[in-house]
Amino acid sequence: MKKNNIILKAENISKQYRLGTVGTGTLSHDLNRWWHKIRGKEDPYLKVGETNDRSIKGNSDYVWALQDINFEVEEGEVLGIIGKNGAGKSTLLKILSKVTAPTTGVIKSRGRIASLLEVGTGFNPELTGRENIYLNGAILGMTKKEITSKLDEIIEFSGCERYIDTPTKRYSSGMTVRLAFAVAAFLEPEILVVDEVLAVGDAEFQKKAIGKMQDISREGGRTVLFVSHNMAAVNALCEKSILLENGKIIKSGLTSEIVPYYLLSSQKEEMMTSEIIFEEDKDKDFQFLSMRMVDSENSLIKNSIISTEQAFFLQIRYLFNMEVLKCHLTIIIKNSLGEVVLFLDRTDFYKEFFVAEKGIYETIVRIQNPLLKPGEYFLTFGLANQYSNSNDHKFDILKFRIEDISSIRKTREGDLFIPTKWEMKKICYE
Incomplete structure (x- = not known):
């Protein structure tokens, strides 16, 4: 890297805040900080403070929003x-x-x-x-x-x-x-x-x-x-x-x-599950009750790990507390980059909306494999009424992993693998 091409450089950048106040918050702290400064000594409050982790309760009034940041652009x-x-x-x-x-x-x-x-x-x-x-x-x-x-x-x-x-x-x-x-x-x-x-x-x-x-x-x-x-x-x-x-x-x-x-x-480790169940809510017009990832024998897929040679099924249950004449059912599969690699809507196959009366329904969707390349994937489910704003969406609610059981695909490009029949015959003879 040529140094004369560097347009921006951060050297040992740190930022400290005192919670709930501007400055140090007390006259004694300000005087102490000033006294150290004129004597050419380090700020005494740089030695205290905790990492800015919002998930835990801290004991110090000082937090480090940034610590020792170094990079070049x-x-x-x-x-x-x-x-x-x-x-x-x-x-x-x-x-x-x-x-x-x-x-x-x-x-x-x-x-x-x-x-x-x-x-x-x-x-x-x-x-x-x-x-x-x-x-x-x-x-x-x-x-x-x-x-x-x-x-x-x-x-x-x-x-x-x-x-x-x-x-x-x-x-x-x-x-x-x-x-x-x-x-x-x-x-x-x-x-x-x-x-x-x-x-x-x-x-x-x-x-x-x-x-x-x-x-x-x-x-x-x-x-x-x-x-x-x-x-x-x-x-x-x-x-x-x-x-x-x-x-x-x-x-x-x-x-x-x-x-x-x-x-x-x-991603939280608990997302690696083959089944999720939601509590019933009588106040909702309709809702998801559960999603399951199962194999061809209707058994839950162990550890949400699927081989490249294995088809799997999504078993979805819904509760309708009202009649819905035009209902969307959608499934979205995203890759580890957050990109949508597969979007499924029931109307794409049946060419008509799902009509539901009051009650519980179950849908089973088959995901053909080999289809997705090896990697981590996330499932989003959608349920919506075409006539109103009522909907129930579960974003990135299930996570699964596709693993390669052979070495054939490890160097292949692309997101999808679709097995296709190839007919070959010799048409010229010596």
Whole structure:
């Protein structure tokens, strides 16, 4: 790696907070901290504090939101930053964007940094969309002429042309994010920092935004730091990623290795079950009662492990407390990256909706194997009334693993394996 290609570098970044207060919270602590500082000694409160683990009750008033963060980003690189809620992702981005200062460590960067951290950040709600474009451009150090040259592109990309002269306080969160992203992307900063705010936008805008970030990194040679819980987006956009947990980097490297590691490590072991049962709720119009993964002999699949040579069945029970004339039954299978690899809807086969009277129903769906390649998979189930908003969805409720019993497939590409009959005959003889 050439050192002159490094555009952003984090060295020993740590951030400490005192819970419930601003600063140290007491005059004696402030004086003690000041006294150590003028004597050239280390802050005494850096030695105390606990890791920022929200799952356990702590004993200290001090917590480390980040601890000893070190990484480098090359010019034109797109770096993914992933982790659970509370891992320290947003705190890190605020430090990189110079919104807040680190407790220890230093950030070294070259060029302008544009940040998209929270919905409406940097926007004055009393100003119109057009005025906020000029305001943000001025904050980035651009001249009015430079901003005007990009104005039409920004407005067109945002899709807010009709409302561009309306105060942004009247914008929806989705419109605000659209405009804010367009401003940040088109005003050509050397480093673009994007937090989870893109999740507020609709699917069409998310696709446009990811495409734009790819363009500015590949063609414009600009650097992007991208935080998202959408692993498919991270996988598509970022070549490299870092994984944060409790304020520390626990793994970094190629995204193709980091994302599967994160998804598998974040899943609870109890999800590896072949059966799940739900309590009956009389107040619901309809609901799932149970899901089971069984083999051809109707026995529960042991440890939710299926071989590549084995078909399996999904046995699903529903309770209807009312008559439903048009009912959707859906099953979604996702891979370890969170990508949908198989979507099943009853209407695709029967060409009509399911009609249910009051009572309990059972559905058995056969999943043919060999079909999915070896790996970890998650099942989502959906039950919905076409005539109303009533629904019952169970997201990623069952987890199973497909294991290869031979070595034939281990080097194969693709997500699906469909056995097909091949007829071959010799048509030319010597």
